[in-house]
Amino acid sequence: MQIACPACHTRYTVPDTAIGAHGRTVRCAKCRHSWYQPGHDEVVEDELAGDEVANRSEQTAAAQPAEAEPAAEPVAAREKVAETVAADGDWHASPPAPRGWADHADAPDYADTQTPDPVAASPVDETVEPEPVIEDEPVAHRAPAFAAPGAEPIDAEYEDLDRPAETSRWKRLLIICGILLVLAAALIYGAVRYFGAPAWLPVGQTTFAPASEALVLDFPADEQDRRELPNGRQLFAASGTITNTGSRTEHVPPVLVVLRDSQERIVYSWEMEPAQTELGPGESVKVSQMVTDVPRSARIVDIGWKPS
Incomplete structure (x- = not known):
């Protein structure tokens, strides 16, 4: 074709x-x-x-070509008859008609000389359009x-008329990207929960809350005791003092003790409640507490104010 x-x-x-x-x-x-x-x-x-x-x-x-031609035969026949009558003689002529009378015999036969009816157009004469x-x-x-x-x-x-629109491809691509982002976020969250946040992340810098300049924490390193118990557990005892160096009474918040491993990842933490919740100017309070379920990987101790 x-x-x-x-x-x-x-x-x-x-x-x-x-x-x-x-x-x-x-x-x-x-x-x-x-x-x-x-x-x-x-x-x-x-x-x-x-x-x-x-x-x-x-x-x-x-x-x-077969259409009707002008009807000239009646006129020719009448002329032939007139010539025959003239040859036979005058005695065949009719008497003169009275004045004012019209010779209807000589009058042309309008019935014979009428214009023939036009031939009806055949349906085939018209242009047939399909x-x-x-x-x-x-x-x-x-x-x-x-x-x-x-x-x-x-x-x-x-080219098929039912070809799918281009937008469906973009929709599928966006759905796949969304699924990948959700999986990546879940993986990162699980890693932070298990291994701890790295030191370079900003979230690792907000462990302690800022305190008033009048309250001073004093936890000397030689007073922090760590030992292994006969049952194999690790014991850690934190001890220190809180002093109000200001000129007015200050509220004393809880103390937070954080233990980190050699890579500075948090492995253990606990809170210590002071015996007094308020300290006047120049007053001090001693704070100490020990725990017995310290991980063996703990190497560094940080002490500060608990975030509100």
């Missing part, structure tokens, strides 16, 4: 099975123009309609999964 692009007039040779009986939308491989190519059945119907119109036109042309062919909506045909053996390669590129 031969098809041609209406835009660039490039011709292609395609098998009839590629277009189908009902036609389909094709796209030119050269100029990318798309058009609807009718099927083989529609082309045959158009050719039959064209042949029928041509036959009817030929019949009309053959019937035109009725417009109502084309069905193109049906999208899916290409077979495998090419038929011995089939010629199709030069024209076909």
Whole structure:
């Protein structure tokens, strides 16, 4: 089957099975123009309609010479009769008619000389226009999964009308990216919970809360005791004093003790409540407490105010 692009007039040779009986939308491989190519059945119907119109036109042309000619035979017959009467003699002539009378015999026969009725136009005289062919909506045909053996390669590129929109690809991509981000966040959270936050993260710098300049913590290193108990547990005892160096009474918040490993990761912490919640100017209070479930990896101790 031969098809041609209406835009660039490039011709292609395609098998009839590629277009189908009902036609389909094709796209030119050269100029990318798309058009609807009718099927083989529609082309045959158009050719039959064209042949029928041509036959009817030929019949009309053959019937035109046979149209009615001007009716001159009655007039010629009357002239011949008049010549015959004149040759026979004057005794055949009729007496003169009275004055004012009209000789109806000599009057032309209007009935015989009337213009003949025009021949009714035959239906074949009119130009017959073929009725417009109502084309069905193109049906999208899916290409077979495998090419038929011995089939010629199709030069024209076909474009399916039910091709999915490009937006669906972006939606799938966004969904995949969202899932990956959630998995990465869960992995980071689990690592921080298990190994602790690294020292370079800002979250690792807010372990203790700032306190009033009047309250001073004094926990000497030689007073911090760590030992191993007979049952194998690690004991740690923290001891120190809190002094109010200001000129007014200050509220004393809880003390936070933090133990870190050699990589400065928090491995253990606990709170110590002072015996007094308020200290006047110059007053001091001693704070001490010990715990027996300290991890063996603890190497560094930090003491400060508990965040509110």
